[in-house]
Amino acid sequence: MIKLANKLVACGVAFIALTTAAWAECKPLNYSGRSYTVCGFNPAREHIELFNLDENDIPLGNFRRLSAKLQADGKTLVFAMNAGMFDQNLRPVGLYIENGVEVKKLNRRSGSGNFHLKPNGVFYISGNKSGVMETEAFAKSGIKPDYATQSGPMLVVNGKIHPKLSPTGTSLKIRNGVGVLDDRSALFVISNEPVGFYEFASLFKDQLGTKNALFLDGSVSSLYNKDGPGVGGYVPLGPMVGVYTQP
Numbered sequence: 635m636i637k638l639a640n641k642l643v644a645c646g647v648a649f650i651a652l653t654t655a656a657w658a659e660c661k662p663l664n665y666s667g668r669s670y671t672v673c674g675f676n677p678a679r680e681h682i683e684l685f686n687l688d689e690n691d692i693p694l695g696n697f698r699r700l701s702a703k704l705q706a707d708g709k710t711l712v713f714a715m716n717a718g719m720f721d722q723n724l725r726p727v728g729l730y731i732e733n734g735v736e737v738k739k740l741n742r743r744s745g746s747g748n749f750h751l752k753p754n755g756v757f758y759i760s761g762n763k764s765g766v767m768e769t770e771a772f773a774k775s776g777i778k779p780d781y782a783t784q785s786g787p788m789l790v791v792n793g794k795i796h797p798k799l800s801p802t803g804t805s806l807k808i809r810n811g812v813g814v815l816d817d818r819s820a821l822f823v824i825s826n827e828p829v830g831f832y833e834f835a836s837l838f839k840d841q842l843g844t845k846n847a848l849f850l851d852g853s854v855s856s857l858y859n860k861d862g863p864g865v866g867g868y869v870p871l872g873p874m875v876g877v878y879t880q881p
Contacts, residue, residue, distance in 0.1 A: 660713065660859045662826075665837050669826040671857060671865065672842070673713055675877055676818050678762035681709075684717055684732050684781040686725070686873045693724035695870040697858040704878050713877040714858035715810055715822050716851055717757070718783035719749045720872025728784025729756055730873060740773055741784060748849065751798055754786025755848045757875075763817035766846040783873050789813070789835035790847040801832045807852035808866065809834050812875075813844030822875070824857045824865050 660673035675682055685700055687693055694700050701711040719727050727749060728741040744750055753768040758779035767775065768791055769784065787796050789811055806828035813821045821842055825834065831849075838847035856866035858876075 660857075660862055663841070665841050666833060668829050668833065670837065671824050671826060671859070673822045673859070675713070675820050677759055677764045677820060678818050681878050681880070682759055682764065682820060682875065684730070684783055684873055684875055686730065686732065686737070693870070693872065694874065695724055697856070697867055697874070700874055700876055704876070709878040709880040710860070711858065711876055711878050712860040714874050715824065716854055716856050716871045716873070717875035718785040718873045719851055724870055724872040726783065726873050728754070729782055730784070731758070731779055731782040734780050740769065742769060742773065748852070749786040751787035753788050753791055753796070754784065755788040755846070756782055756784045757812050757848050758782035764814055764820040765817055766812060766814050766848045768846070783875070785848055785850050787849055788847070789849050790839045790844055793839070793845045795832065795835045795839055799832045799835050803830045803832055806830055808855045809849065809852040810855040810857070811838065811847055811849045813838040813842060813847030815842070815844055824855055826865060
């Protein structure tokens with residue numbers, strides 16, 4: 635298994651192959667004086683899926699219930715993270731596709747809040763490939779993913795930090811997001827301490843080398859790591875991304 639160094643090179647080479655084992659580890663990363671956890675997975679090797687509702691169409695809401703749901707199917711949850719913004723009923727506010735079924739349509743409306751700080755975007759899994767794409771580009775792509783979640787804003791778009799994120803911003807929160815190096819590498823990141831939007835985006839662009847990265851949320855940001863420390867998990871969650879093993 636490739637061991638992630640405490641400081642990654644900017645091009646993110648250490649994450650490209652990731653692992654030859656069944657799943658990849660989450661590792662600590664220090665960047666610009668801030669502490670993060672980075673979890674990298676290859677969709678061609680690992681089972682990466684999105685989850686929201688149980689068999690009775692009731693929101694799962696937390697990692698404990700997600701783990702129990704998988705365990706009932708003979709699967710073991712090894713990683714999970716909140717995966718996109720949601721309403722008061724824990725339902726997604728943007729595009730949400732689970733197991734090929736479109737539960738919520740692509741949201742291209744304008745509005746207030748982080749979700750509508752355009753461009754926003756979509757994280758998706760299609761077969762054994764993963765991707766992050768700006769919403770309008772995704773709408774034109776014709777991609778029919780197995781799993782997809784829409785959130786916003788984009789952090790990095792085609793190698794550039796979102797134009798509306800300011801390096802002088804004063805809002806500091808625990809934040810999480812996802813970026814891709816290529817279609818075989820999904821990098822999930824959560825800050826272990828409050829960070830600004832711009833510095834979080836800079837981590838994806840300048841340290842991990844992702845050409846596209848998507849903000850998933852702040853304040854509610856949570857991480858489940860089977861073999862290491864987690865983050866958050868104290869408030870109910872809407873869509874979640876999970877990685878699991880099975881015999």
